[in-house]
Amino acid sequence: MRKKQNNPTQSSTLLRLAVGFVYFYFGFLKFFPDLSPAELLASQTIVRMSSGLLDASTALWWLGVMECTIGLAFLFNCGLQYVFFLFLAHMAGTFAPLFILPELTFKIAPFAPTTEGQYIFKNVVFVAAGWTVLLPAVRAHWKRTLERIRFRTQHGPNVIAFASPSEAARLGRSSRQETRPPARPAAPIPDLVAHASATGLADH
Amino acid sequence: MSKYWNHACVTIGVVGMVIGISATYEKYRGTDLSRVPQFDRRSTARGVAAVDDAHRVAGSHTYDDDLLALNVGERTTDSAAVEPRIDGLRIYPTIEKGMRTPFDLWRYYGRGVTSFGTPVLPMRFDQWRSFHRKQKPDLMRDVREYMNRRYDFGEKSVAGHFMSGGKPIMRGPVARLPSEVDSFAELAGLAPAEIKRRDLFPYKPLAHPLQSTAHMVFPPEWIKVHPDHARIDVDMDFPTAYLPEFPPPLFLTTHKELGDVSGGVEITLDNYYEIFDGLLSPEQMEGLKELLRPSPTTWFNQTDHRVTERPSRGVACFDCHVNGHTNGAFELGPDSRPNMARLRVDTPTMRGNFNLMQLSSKRSIRSMDHFSEVEEYFDGDPGMQQAIGPRAVKREVTNRMGDFNSIIDYPPAPKLTPMMRLDPALASEQELRGEELFHGRAKCAVCHYGPAFTDDYMHDLQVERFYVGRPEGPIKTFALRGIKDSPPYLHDGRCPTLHDTVEFFNIVLELDLTDAEKADLVAFLLCL
Numbered sequence: 001m002r003k004k005q006n007n008p009t010q011s012s013t014l015l016r017l018a019v020g021f022v023y024f025y026f027g028f029l030k031f032f033p034d035l036s037p038a039e040l041l042a043s044q045t046i047v048r049m050s051s052g053l054l055d056a057s058t059a060l061w062w063l064g065v066m067e068c069t070i071g072l073a074f075l076f077n078c079g080l081q082y083v084f085f086l087f088l089a090h091m092a093g094t095f096a097p098l099f100i101l102p103e104l105t106f107k108i109a110p111f112a113p114t115t116e117g118q119y120i121f122k123n124v125v126f127v128a129a130g131w132t133v134l135l136p137a138v139r140a141h142w143k144r145t146l147e148r149i150r151f152r153t154q155h156g157p158n159v160i161a162f163a164s165p166s167e168a169a170r171l172g173r174s175s176r177q178e179t180r181p182p183a184r185p186a187a188p189i190p191d192l193v194a195h196a197s198a199t200g201l202a203d204h
Numbered sequence: 205m206s207k208y209w210n211h212a213c214v215t216i217g218v219v220g221m222v223i224g225i226s227a228t229y230e231k232y233r234g235t236d237l238s239r240v241p242q243f244d245r246r247s248t249a250r251g252v253a254a255v256d257d258a259h260r261v262a263g264s265h266t267y268d269d270d271l272l273a274l275n276v277g278e279r280t281t282d283s284a285a286v287e288p289r290i291d292g293l294r295i296y297p298t299i300e301k302g303m304r305t306p307f308d309l310w311r312y313y314g315r316g317v318t319s320f321g322t323p324v325l326p327m328r329f330d331q332w333r334s335f336h337r338k339q340k341p342d343l344m345r346d347v348r349e350y351m352n353r354r355y356d357f358g359e360k361s362v363a364g365h366f367m368s369g370g371k372p373i374m375r376g377p378v379a380r381l382p383s384e385v386d387s388f389a390e391l392a393g394l395a396p397a398e399i400k401r402r403d404l405f406p407y408k409p410l411a412h413p414l415q416s417t418a419h420m421v422f423p424p425e426w427i428k429v430h431p432d433h434a435r436i437d438v439d440m441d442f443p444t445a446y447l448p449e450f451p452p453p454l455f456l457t458t459h460k461e462l463g464d465v466s467g468g469v470e471i472t473l474d475n476y477y478e479i480f481d482g483l484l485s486p487e488q489m490e491g492l493k494e495l496l497r498p499s500p501t502t503w504f505n506q507t508d509h510r511v512t513e514r515p516s517r518g519v520a521c522f523d524c525h526v527n528g529h530t531n532g533a534f535e536l537g538p539d540s541r542p543n544m545a546r547l548r549v550d551t552p553t554m555r556g557n558f559n560l561m562q563l564s565s566k567r568s569i570r571s572m573d574h575f576s577e578v579e580e581y582f583d584g585d586p587g588m589q590q591a592i593g594p595r596a597v598k599r600e601v602t603n604r605m606g607d608f609n610s611i612i613d614y615p616p617a618p619k620l621t622p623m624m625r626l627d628p629a630l631a632s633e634q635e636l637r638g639e640e641l642f643h644g645r646a647k648c649a650v651c652h653y654g655p656a657f658t659d660d661y662m663h664d665l666q667v668e669r670f671y672v673g674r675p676e677g678p679i680k681t682f683a684l685r686g687i688k689d690s691p692p693y694l695h696d697g698r699c700p701t702l703h704d705t706v707e708f709f710n711i712v713l714e715l716d717l718t719d720a721e722k723a724d725l726v727a728f729l730l731c732l
Contacts (some may be wrong), residue, residue, distance in 0.1 A: 017214070029225060032226075032229045034239050035229055035232065039298045044300075044303060047304070052304075052346060055306055056297030056306075102331075103332070103335040107328070
């Protein structure tokens with residue numbers, strides 16, 4: 001029996017749902033002023049990273065959008081191959097305060113973090129969890145993409161590749177590949193001058 | 205099928221979470237912890253309706269009606285007048301001490317988590333210092349960019365006119381107009397709502413460049429002489445040319461014959477005795493000494509809760525009110541919370557305080573004693589005063605500070621008669637035309653009259669009619685005697701020159717003055 005590629009085991013499903021839950025929960029809190037405990041650190045970091053282009057409330061709003069998007073993708077197990085990049089960017093951002101605002105994240109750098117610093121350091125667990133959930137999806141996506149590219153290179157653009165034997169079977173095809181119907185020859189361009197002469201229109 | 209079932213479960217969970225968090229937030233807003241004020245619109249509307257009903261009944265006006273009217277703010281049939289005016293405003297960002305705040309703080313509103321401060325920094329002092337070493341260069345670069353976007357500080361002076369000590373007076377208007385309008389005349393021709401809608405108003409409030417710590421910011425000329433007041437976090441945002449002269453002359457009502465008694469030097473604890481011995485009464489002398497004696501403040505003190513490299517002795521009254529005048533230092537009015545709601549206030553001059561019934565610019569301070577007791581040393585927080593350095597000045601001492609305060613005179617105005625009108629023999633045609641406008645079409649004298657050119661009232665100019673912003677409330681009518689010596693103008697210095705001030709009032713009071721009339725008015729103001 002063929003294993004599903006995105007969530008091969010029950011534990012991985014639980015991990016995906018847990019990460020999604022936390023992302024969506026903490027992200028949604030950011031839409032409400034004063035409700036998220038990470039508000040100060042997150043907004044100040046983004047304001048500084050954007051060189052002041054974003055003000056604190058706008059920064060927080062966008063961060064909320066980003067986290068909710070990642071959370072929903074995890075929860076519904078969709079678009080994970082694309083969310084992977086958003087996840088990487090977000091994770092890099094969460095570690096940024098350690099370098100941008102060390103005064104707030106360390107009592108004494110680098111081994112005595114504050115509560116906020118500890119909050120950031122524990123994100124390594126998220127990185128690992130996200131990696132575990134996302135990597136199979138991303139790997140499968142890139143594998144399929146590379147296979148398609150390789151197939152096209154080998155067989156030319158007029159060949160269709162089915163994603164899987166089951167997809168081919170569903171469409172009533174016998175194999176994983178089939179030649180496209182040949183392109184229809186171009187219609188001849190009518191000779192308007194000859195047509196005009198033959199019908200006597202040219203005399204007018 | 206199971207996939208759809210799973211998705212349905214997750215969807216229910218997500219929707220439940222959204223509803224739960226939203227409901228929790230509504231609950232949270234009703235608590236003391238929330239920085240988002242909650243308005244009970246129904247109760248205000250009910251209140252207004254009740255007052256209206258009460259007044260419809262002829263002859264039924266009672267004391268209870270008055271109380272009811274007071275409770276709803278004002279007696280009006282227009283319920284919009286008592287409803288919150290927060291359209292377009294944002295909630296203050298979450299900020300820790302020392303962190304940058306938006307320059308357009310007038311666009312924000314909200315309540316603080318608490319009214320009370322703490323003498324504890326959010327980090328160790330050496331971290332605090334390195335934090336500001338990193339932040340200050342960027343902050344000051346942005347402050348300069350911001351100020352240059354708002355003003356064209358070309359440093360062009362008014363020919364032939366000087367402050368009382370000889371410093372050139374700057375010419376204006378220097379406020380930059382938005383690109384959509386070509387001239388101040390065109391702008392003044394637009395309706396307030398139109399200016400607001402198109403965001404054209406050039407005289408929006410000025411915030412403290414670092415409102416999270418705020419406190420006193422001294423000008424460079426002062427810092428040069430008193431490097432102990434150099435801040436690690438922020439510097440003055442106005443160019444020196446647009447600030448009062450340093451040190452300014454000091455005139456005494458009791459010794460007009462002596463002119464400037466300071467002799468052109470800054471009066472300090474070291475030299476006050478030799479300058480004033482034999483001129484002041486012992487009470488005045490003690491008062492002056494107290495005005496010169498530094499004492500700890502919220503951010504200038506010997507503790508780690510400070511904005512100076514080294515521990516500071518503190519600040520004296522005459523450190524901002526140099527020689528009884530002002531050096532242009534600014535800070536925040538201490539009368540509101542959260543800190544971000546406090547309005548920036550320039551140091552008002554102490555000249556002519558003997559003639560004023562209301563002191564300071566934003567608060568209604570009613571006596572010299574009160575003035576001496578409540579100044580901004582601890583930002584209106586007795587808890588901080590207790591923690592950082594006691595400054596409980598006894599009543600007899602503040603009385604004596606008031607004794608000296610009440611003999612600081614205005615600078616001479618040779619063209620003014622005892623009735624505070626221009627002497628036609630000394631004044632120019634333009635100055636006389638300006639005086640006529642001042643008392644007539646320009647409506648200045650409606651509030652600025654009497655020996656100090658002030659009515660001693662506080663007025664709400666409702667400047668928020670011209671921009672999306674939090675209403676600033678009533679502000680004291682500034683005395684115009686000697687006004688040429690005290691730039692920048694308005695309580696927060698948003699009008700760097702007298703020309704800007706005239707443009708400001710031309711727009712705000714919808715006076716429709718011509719350019720020639722505005723020039724005449726400035727000429728008259730330079731005589732006062």
